[in-house]
Amino acid sequence: MNKILDLYINYLICSNGKATATGLSKMTNGDVSHDQITKYLSSCEHGDEELWWEIQDLMEYRKEEECCLIIDDTIAEKPYTDINTINTWHYSGLKGGYVKGINILTCLAQYEDASIPINYRVIGKDKEYIDPKTQEKKLKASKTKNELFRELLGISVTKSINFKHVLADNWFCSKENMNFIHNELKKLFIIGIKSNRLVALSGEDKKKELYHKVSELEIQDGEAITVFVKGVKYPLLLIKKVFTNENGSTGTLYLVTNDVKLSGSEIYKIYQKRWKIEEYHKSIKQNASLCKSPTKKMKTQKNHIFASVCAFLRLEMLKLKSLMNHFAIKEKILIFANKASFENLQKMLYSYDLA
Numbered sequence: 001m002n003k004i005l006d007l008y009i010n011y012l013i014c015s016n017g018k019a020t021a022t023g024l025s026k027m028t029n030g031d032v033s034h035d036q037i038t039k040y041l042s043s044c045e046h047g048d049e050e051l052w053w054e055i056q057d058l059m060e061y062r063k064e065e066e067c068c069l070i071i072d073d074t075i076a077e078k079p080y081t082d083i084n085t086i087n088t089w090h091y092s093g094l095k096g097g098y099v100k101g102i103n104i105l106t107c108l109a110q111y112e113d114a115s116i117p118i119n120y121r122v123i124g125k126d127k128e129y130i131d132p133k134t135q136e137k138k139l140k141a142s143k144t145k146n147e148l149f150r151e152l153l154g155i156s157v158t159k160s161i162n163f164k165h166v167l168a169d170n171w172f173c174s175k176e177n178m179n180f181i182h183n184e185l186k187k188l189f190i191i192g193i194k195s196n197r198l199v200a201l202s203g204e205d206k207k208k209e210l211y212h213k214v215s216e217l218e219i220q221d222g223e224a225i226t227v228f229v230k231g232v233k234y235p236l237l238l239i240k241k242v243f244t245n246e247n248g249s250t251g252t253l254y255l256v257t258n259d260v261k262l263s264g265s266e267i268y269k270i271y272q273k274r275w276k277i278e279e280y281h282k283s284i285k286q287n288a289s290l291c292k293s294p295t296k297k298m299k300t301q302k303n304h305i306f307a308s309v310c311a312f313l314r315l316e317m318l319k320l321k322s323l324m325n326h327f328a329i330k331e332k333i334l335i336f337a338n339k340a341s342f343e344n345l346q347k348m349l350y351s352y353d354l355a
Contacts, residue, residue: 175231
């Protein structure tokens, strides 16, 4: 690995504020200059092969161990950075509206003790079109999020990742995605499904096109029933799960799977692993400085994202060795830094007779 990139990755873990070339240069006492850092980050573009190089030893070590693949996206918010092809307005389900930032779709290999980001895509809006309602020129992604979903899964298969289930929320429950996993990859999935999707309760009903909305079905909490989703030829199991939110309100989750040998409780237990990608998003933002770079150029922004993913991987390695979670590791680093700052302050005060 390039020396500057190596230092930058470690810097992203140690940083507790904005991640800048000036900040890294100061941390190396000027051994690496601001110009060297910015030149490196803007002169290359890291992608799949470089990330695979970072994780291949770890994946080789775990090749006999079965994992599940989790795919989801997040937005690295950059509200004060100029708009470009990748830093633009994206819809956020979490915020319930559009936010300005960089949308990143990640494929996570989830093992019992480790979360490994094996590939990702930065979703850029690079294709111009005319809005039929306003007749205004607008930009959209040349590849949809669902197309990128299938692309990431296809790469995972070519890399011989030993996975059994694909887990995703209802954003990715298109018939194209389910058919791709079932027919082309010959793999299993457990995916959230929206309550307004149409399903038939038997093959005969499907032939007669007797469909019902998922929300209209009389199904008990935790129960699994066989259904035929419109546009999907093979039977799926559907389960309903009622859950309680932190504020005391209740919600309903519907899941479908082509793993028809599972019980309702087994389906939900496996799907709960999907939460690990939410932990990944939280950690890469708070512990690996994903959103803390003031970079404005697309190439530099993409390289910063790559370095943040590598920083998460290093934290994950430390987690496995130290048995501490990412936040505990980060806290320990910051305590060391605060102790050093405290000692330096004490020395300065004494040197000026101020103590």
